[in-house]
Each structure stands twice: as structure tokens, then as C-alpha cells.
Amino acid sequence: MRREGSPWTGLWAVFFKEMADHLSGLRMRILEALILLSALAALYTGTQTLRQTVGEDPYLYLKLLTTAQDPLPSFVGFLSFFVPLAAIALAFDAVNGEYARGTLSRILSQPIYRDALLFGKFLAGLGTLAVLLLALFLLVVGLGLFTLGVPPEAEEMARAFFFLLATLAYAGFWLALGLLFSVLFRQPATAALAAIGVWLFFAVFFPILTDLAASALLLQADPFDPESQLRQANLALWISRLSPNTLYAETLTAVLNPAVRSLGPILITQLEGAVLGTPLPLGQSLLLVWPQLTGLFALVILLFTLAYVAFQRQEVRA
Amino acid sequence: MTVIQTRGLTKRYGRVVAVENLNLEVAEGEVFGLLGPNGSGKTTTILMLLGLTEPTAGEARVLGLDPMREPLKVKAKVGYLPDQVGFYGELTAWENLRYTTRLLGLPEAEAKARIEEVLKRMGLWEVKDRRVSAFSRGMRQRLGLAEVLLKRPRVAILDEPTLGLDPEAAREFLALIKGLKQEGITVLLSSHLLHQVQEICDRVGLFHKGRLALLGTVEELAQRVLGGGYEILVEASPGLAQAFAALDGVAKVEAEEGRYRILATRDLRPELARIAVTQGSLYGLSLRKPSLDEVYAHYFQEVAHAA
Numbered sequence: 283m284r285r286e287g288s289p290w291t292g293l294w295a296v297f298f299k300e301m302a303d304h305l306s307g308l309r310m311r312i313l314e315a316l317i318l319l320s321a322l323a324a325l326y327t328g329t330q331t332l333r334q335t336v337g338e339d340p341y342l343y344l345k346l347l348t349t350a351q352d353p354l355p356s357f358v359g360f361l362s363f364f365v366p367l368a369a370i371a372l373a374f375d376a377v378n379g380e381y382a383r384g385t386l387s388r389i390l391s392q393p394i395y396r397d398a399l400l401f402g403k404f405l406a407g408l409g410t411l412a413v414l415l416l417a418l419f420l421l422v423v424g425l426g427l428f429t430l431g432v433p434p435e436a437e438e439m440a441r442a443f444f445f446l447l448a449t450l451a452y453a454g455f456w457l458a459l460g461l462l463f464s465v466l467f468r469q470p471a472t473a474a475l476a477a478i479g480v481w482l483f484f485a486v487f488f489p490i491l492t493d494l495a496a497s498a499l500l501l502q503a504d505p506f507d508p509e510s511q512l513r514q515a516n517l518a519l520w521i522s523r524l525s526p527n528t529l530y531a532e533t534l535t536a537v538l539n540p541a542v543r544s545l546g547p548i549l550i551t552q553l554e555g556a557v558l559g560t561p562l563p564l565g566q567s568l569l570l571v572w573p574q575l576t577g578l579f580a581l582v583i584l585l586f587t588l589a590y591v592a593f594q595r596q597e598v599r600a
Numbered sequence: 601m602t603v604i605q606t607r608g609l610t611k612r613y614g615r616v617v618a619v620e621n622l623n624l625e626v627a628e629g630e631v632f633g634l635l636g637p638n639g640s641g642k643t644t645t646i647l648m649l650l651g652l653t654e655p656t657a658g659e660a661r662v663l664g665l666d667p668m669r670e671p672l673k674v675k676a677k678v679g680y681l682p683d684q685v686g687f688y689g690e691l692t693a694w695e696n697l698r699y700t701t702r703l704l705g706l707p708e709a710e711a712k713a714r715i716e717e718v719l720k721r722m723g724l725w726e727v728k729d730r731r732v733s734a735f736s737r738g739m740r741q742r743l744g745l746a747e748v749l750l751k752r753p754r755v756a757i758l759d760e761p762t763l764g765l766d767p768e769a770a771r772e773f774l775a776l777i778k779g780l781k782q783e784g785i786t787v788l789l790s791s792h793l794l795h796q797v798q799e800i801c802d803r804v805g806l807f808h809k810g811r812l813a814l815l816g817t818v819e820e821l822a823q824r825v826l827g828g829g830y831e832i833l834v835e836a837s838p839g840l841a842q843a844f845a846a847l848d849g850v851a852k853v854e855a856e857e858g859r860y861r862i863l864a865t866r867d868l869r870p871e872l873a874r875i876a877v878t879q880g881s882l883y884g885l886s887l888r889k890p891s892l893d894e895v896y897a898h899y900f901q902e903v904a905h906a907a
Contacts, residue, residue, distance in 0.1 A: 287672035295702035303690075384686025388747070391650055391680035392703040393672040598652045599643060 285395075292394030296402025297409070304372055304410040313368045317418065320360045325422055327351040329429040341561070343434045344441060344538045346426050357422060358445075358534055361415075362527070365449060366456040366485075368414070370477040372407040373460025375470035377593060382470065387598050400461070400593050404586060407457045408450065415446055415453075437540075440564050444537050448571075451578040452530040456481065458585035465592045484525045492522040515547050526581055529574045536571045545570060601628045603755055603786045604649060608658035611644050618644040620810045621658070626788060631781050633797050634790040635892065636807030642790035643683065646757050649788075650680055663754060676704070679748030683760035683790075685740060689733030693724055693743055696732055700747050718746040722776070738769035745776060756780055758789040762796050774800050794892035806896055814899060822890035823865065825899045827851040830867055831888040834860040837880030847871055858883070 304310050328349040332342065339345055350356035355363075377400070380386040390396060419442065423434060434442075459480060463473040496518030503514040522528045532545045540561030544552075562570070604626040611619045619641040626632045634642045647653040649662055651671030660667055667674045687696045694715060701711035719725045722742040727735070735743065741761065748756050761777065762770040778800050780787050791797045798804070798818050806814040806821070814821050834844070841855035849868055854861040862872065869885055876882035 284669070286670045291672060291705070292703045295699065295705075299699050299702070303688075307690075383688065384682065384684050385688060387647075387652065387682040388680070388685055388687075388744070389703065390652055391675055391678075391682070392700060393676040393705075394703055395672070598647055 287393075287395070289395045289397035291398060292392065293398040293402045293405075296394075296399055297406045300403050300406030301409050304406060305413070309371055310410065313364075313371060314414065317360070317364050317368065317414070318421075320364065321357055321418055321422070322425075324350075324354050324357045324360050325425055327354050328357060329426070332430060340435075341438055341441075341540060342430060342432055343423065343426055343438045344540075346430070347422065347442070347445070348534075348538050358538065361418075361449060362452070362530060362534070363485075365411070365415075365453045366481050367478075369407065369411060369453045369456035370460045370474065370481065372410060373403075373457045374464055374474040374477050376403045376407075376461050377464040378468050378470050378473060379464070381468065390598055396593055397590070400590055404457060404461055407461075408454055411453045411457070412446075412450055415449055419446060437564060441537050441540070441567070444564075444568065445534060448530060448533045448537065448575060448578065451575065451582060452526060454582040455526045455578065455585065458582050458589060462585055462589035462592065465589050465596065484527045488525045488527070489522070492518065492525075495521055512547060512549075519546050523574075523577070526578060529578050529581075533571045533574045533578070536567050536574075540564075540567060542567070542570070545574075602626070602661075603628045603663060604632075604788060605661045606645075606649075606658065607660075609645070609648060609655050609660055610657040611641075611648060611653065612656045617810045619648070622812055624805060624812065624815075626786060628786055629781065629784050630802040631777070631787040631789070631800055633801035633804040634788065634807060635792070635794050635797070635804050635896075636790075637792050640792075640807040641810040642792075642807055643759055646680070646759055646788070646790060649757065650675060650678065676751065677753060678755045678757060679751050679753035681741075681744045681748050681756070681758045681761060683763060685744035687732040687735075687740060687743060689731060692729050692731055693719065693735070694728040696743070697747060697750060700750055704751060714750055714752075718749045721749065722746040737764050738766070738773070741765060741769075741773060742776070745773075749780075753785060755786045755788065758787065760791055761789055762791065762793055770796055794896060798892040804892065806892075806899070808900060808903075813903075814895070818890070818892060818895075821892070821895050825895045825902075826890055827863055830864045831890055832862045832864060832867075832869060832872060833884070833886045833888060834862060834872055834876060834882070835884035836860065836876040836882045840876060840879055843875050843879055844872060847875070 325346070328346050328351070331349055331351055332345060347357045350359060377386075380389065389399065427433065456477070460473070460477045463476045464470070467473040467476060496515075499514040499518050500511065503511045505511075523532075536542045536545060541559055543556065543562060602625050604624065606622050606624045609619060609622040609624075610617075622645060634645060636642055644653060648655050649660055649667055651667030651674055654668060662674050663677055665674050688699075691699070697715045697719070698711065701715065706714065716725070719728050722745060724739065724742055724746060727739070732740065732743065745758075745761075748758075758777065762773055765773060774796065777787060777789065781800075789797060789801070801818070803815070803817050804821070805812050814825070816824070835858055838855075838858045841853050841860060844850060844860060844862055845853045847868060849865045850862055851865060852863040862868070867887060869887060873882055873885055876885075
């Protein structure tokens with residue numbers, strides 16, 4: 283049976299309402315303060331280190347984002363730590379919170395489809411994070427101008443744009459995950475815990491597991507056959523790429539560091555004729571991370587679809 | 601004109617039957633009560649009428665539209681007040697309704713005018729800038745009805761509208777519902793508080809375990825189930841039971857000393873008074889309208905006995 287009427291009716295009403303909620307909510311304030319403080323700390327150490335080397339590096343602003351100094355991680359490191367948390371915090375009670383407040387049946391009795399509600403919530407989360415990221419990034423660039431006194435170049439800005447885009451896709455993954463759990467679990471606390479659990483798994487346990495798998499695979503390889511060793515190394519890499527964290531980290535490596543030419547093992551013959559250390563143009567760097575970016579987007583779409591299907595099948599009554 | 605019509609409407613959750621073979625017709629402008637205890641299938645029926653739950657079998661028509669095929673058109677014309685209606689507590693009453701007008705797609709000026717109109721009508725205009733989290737249950741319920749009216753609906757479906765209200769607030773709320781009828785809005789309301797809503801319902805349907813057991817006006821049901829539509833209490837000298845029972849139209853006489861409880865098919869007070877006065881002395885006479893609670897209890901006792 284075909285239903286009539288557009289599934290997008292009411293989408294923007296939901297989007298603007300949710301976005302206003304996010305931006306004015308206390309939850310977001312706390313996150314903003316947390317992210318801002320840590321980013322500023324990372325940035326400060328970054329500029330301190332860079333001041334001594336201004337003029338030696340053509341990609342000063344990219345360095346600013348990626349330079350780490352013990353004990354603080356780099357700005358990018360901070361972001362990849364906080365973005366999942368922020369996304370989960372925005373999404374974990376999206377649907378079950380409506381159930382708990384008794385608003386879901388009231389909203390769905392308005393002339394809109396469920397599609398609009400779920401997609402509007404997802405877009406609002408993404409929009410909020412985009413605003414947050416953009417504001418943070420502009421702050422960084424401004425601060426860089428202030429302390430370094432060198433204007434950024436077009437290539438750097440283009441790379442930074444793709445860095446933001448990749449971060450947004452990464453955030454979308456955690457947002458969709460939070461949304462899925464908010465549909466599956468009736469208790470917001472359970473959904474939050476489950477989402478944090480997945481995040482911990484990918485952040486802490488998955489690297490350990492892939493390390494174990496990699497060493498086990500390398501042990502299997504014939505020590506006198508380099509080809510089998512390469513095969514096993516590639517397999518280990520392939521396994522580690524099942525994690526969105528790996529995909530995101532690899533994307534950042536290639537986009538923010540123009541000197542990176544490969545994201546996996548490389549043979550000495552492949553380097554013939556290459557001038558080591560020379561930067562790649564942006565197009566080539568993008569080509570390098572195209573599979574990673576595609577994978578990230580695919581994960582987002584997959585998770586959102588799961589949440590969508592689960593939500594469509596759910597009963598409205600609590 | 602028939603506004604709501606269902607034919608063989610059935611909903612099963614696995615092996616549990618929520619609603620079975622429901623045939624219902626609600627005419628334009630009437631107040632129809634879906635009555636029955638909790639879990640008897642009232643809310644499920646309502647959700648199917650709004651296209652929020654898919655029927656397992658059968659079909660429904662609301663304003664001539666199929667709620668499964670054209671839910672948006674149905675929901676644009678049908679207002680729904682869920683039981684335990686919830687609002688966004690961190691937003692004000694006005695902001696909550698503003699969100700609804702956006703979902704309805706009303707233009708700005710029109711939306712503002714309508715919000716003002718319904719808030720004033722529900723007596724909530726003074727508290728429009730207060731957060732809903734500070735609202736009492738009764739105020740929330742009225743805000744819910746305000747939201748229903750925001751649509752200018754042709755049909756209003758109210759699920760347990762008086763649940764959780766104190767008697768005073770419930771009475772006020774029922775008066776507001778009566779007001780909808782005067783405007784020509786068809787009202788379908790569900791409740792398990794039979795005595796509260798029997799006053800305002802033109803017709804009622806009594807639900808029992810997912811089936812529509814009885815359907816008709818309160819008087820008709822009393823007639824069918826209790827054997828008489830009128831219950832008359834007489835206080836007079838003892839020993840008049842036989843004389844009362846001999847009257848045409850008396851279905852049943854229960855006597856206890858000088859107190860008689862008479863079930864009749866019409867209002868027999870004058871005749872009863874005459875007999876009491878001529879054959880003894882009359883101390884009191886009163887007509888009690890049959891209550892739906894009695895009808896319900898009586899009917900299902902009979903059903904249970906028969907089984």
C-alpha cells in the first residue's frame with residue numbers, strides 16, 4: 283500500500299526546533315566549555331612550539347592543528363576525542379526522550395510522517411555540531427593570525443575545509459549511533475551507556491584487538507617470503523579499518539599532512555622517482571583518502587537506515 | 601453524514617488480540633464515547649483511526665479518507681489529545697503551540713492569531729509565557745485541548761480526557777468538550793470513568809477485551825441490559841410491591857420494608873405516586889438515571905455467568 287503525501291513535510295519545523303533546543307540547552311553549554319578549554323590549551327602549546335620555527339614550514343596552520351606537545355595532545359587529537367562524546371550527548375535521548383515526556387504521540391498526530399521527525403533530529407544534531415566545529419576552527423585560525431602573524435594560504439584553507447567535512451562525517455557516525463540506540467532502548471540512560479560503550483570499545487579495545495590480530499597474522503606469515511608478509515600486513519590493516527576511528531584518523535593524516543603519500547605498507551620500488559618529503563597537491567591527498575571518506579559516509583548512512591527502520595516499526599504508545 | 605467508519609477493524613500483537621472485528625459508525629456532530637476498562641482496546645482503536653498503528657485486518661475511514669494511505673490529510677483535519685499528554689517542559693505554553701503551528705505549516709500571522717484565540721478560550725492566556733513544567737495536570741490537559749483546536753479540526757479524538765483531574769477540573773473540562781459539540785466538531789472520546797463521561801456522550805460503545813460489546817445511547821443500553829431505562833425509588837408504606845408490579849411498564853420491583861426500587865421502561869412516577877397515596881402513604885419519590893457503571897457491571901456479570 284502506497285502512502286500519500288511528502289515525507290519531508292514538517293522536516294524544517296523539526297530541524298529548527300531541535301537545533302534551537304541544542305543550542306540553548308545546558309548540555310551543549312557544558313560540552314562547548316569543555317571543548318573550548320581543551321582546544322585552547324592544545325592550541326597554546328602548539329603556537330609556543332611553532333613560534334620558534336615560523337618560516338620553515340609552508341603549512342603553518344596545518345601544523346598548528348596537529349602539533350602535540352607532552353602532556354597535551356594536539357588540537358586534532360582533542361577534537362577526535364570530544365566529537366564522538368558531543369554527538370552522543372546530542373542524540374542519545376532523541377526518540378526515547380519524546381516517549382518519556384509523552385510528546386511523541388502528540389507530535390506524530392500532527393500532519394507529518396515519522397521520517398521528518400527522525401531526519402529532522404539527525405540534521406539538527408549535525409547542524410549543531412557543524413556550527414560548533416566551524417566556530418572552533420575560526421577561533422583557531424584567528425588565534426593563529428594573532429600569535430604567528432602569518433596569513434593562511436588557500437591550499438591550507440582548502441585542506442582545513444576537508445578536515446572539517448571529515449570531522450562532520452565522523453560526528454555523523456556517532457550521532458546516528460546515538461539515534462539508533464535512542465530508538466532501541468526505552469531508557470535514555472541505557473541508550474547513553476550503550477553508545478558510550480561502543481565508543482570505548484572503538485577507542486580503547488579495538489586497537490588492542492587489532493594489534494593482537496596483526497601480530498598473530500604476522501606470526502603466520504612465512505619469514506622468508508616477503509610477499510606473504512605483505513599480505514598479512516595488509517590484512518591486519520584491513521581489519522583495523524573496520525573501525526570508524528581508524529578511517530577518521532587516516533583521513534586526517536593524509537588531509538592535514540601533505541607529505542603523506544600512502545596509508546599502508548609501501549614497497550621501495552613504488553617510491554622510485556619520488557622526492558621524499560615533498561608535499562602532494564590537495565587533489566592527490568584527497569584521492570588517497572577517498573576510500574576512507576566513502577567508508578565513513580557509508581557507515582553513517584547504514585546506521586541512520588537502521589535507526590529509521592527500527593523507528594518506523596515501533597509502536598507509538600509507550 | 602458518517603465521519604468515522606470502521607469495518608472489521610482488527611489489531612493483533614502476536615497472539616494477543618487488542619481489537620477484534622470492530623464495526624463502528626460515528627455521525628457528524630455527535631459525541632461518541634468509547635468506554636471500557638484499561639487495556640480493552642480503546643487507545644489501539646484510536647491509533648488506527650489516526651494511521652499511527654497499522655490494522656491487522658479490516659479498514660477504517662475517517663472523513664472518507666483511509667488513514668493508512670493518506671495519514672497526512674487525516675491528521676490535518678483530526679485533532680488528537682493523547683492520554684497523559686506531554687509537552688516540552690523547558691518551553692513555554694506559547695512556544696509549545698508555536699511548534700505545533702510550524703508542524704501544521706501555518707503562516708506566521710495566522711499562527712499567532714490562532715494561538716492567541718485558543719489560549720484565551722482555554723483560559724491559559726495569562727500563563728502563556730510560563731514554562732509548561734510548572735503547569736498543573738489540569739492546565740496541561742487544557743493546553744492539550746488548545747493544541748487540538750489549533751488545527752480547527754472537524755473531528756476531535758480525546759483519549760481519557762478526564763483521567764487524573766480532580767472532580768472540579770474534570771467537570772470544567774467536560775464542559776469544554778460540550779462546547780466543541782456546539783461548534784459542530786465531532787468528538788470521539790475514550791474513557792474508563794464511565795460515570796464521568798456518560799453525561800456528555802450522545803452515544804457510547806462499551807468495550808470488553810477488544811470487542812465492542814454494547815452500542816447505543818445510555819438509555820437504550822440501560823433498557824437492554826437492566827431491563828428498564830428508568831430506576832425509580834419510592835419510600836411509602838410497606839406491602840405495596842404487588843400493586844406496583846402490576847403497573848404496565850414495570851420491569852422489576854425490589855422491596856425492602858417501606859423502600860422500593862422499581863425498574864421501568866418509562867417514567868412512571870405519577871402512576872406510582874397515585875397508587876402509594878390511595879393505598880397507603882407516600883414519603884418520598886425519586887427518579888434515578890441509570891448509570892453506565894451499573895450497565896457495564898450488570899452486563900459483564902451476565903456474560904460471565906453465561907460462560
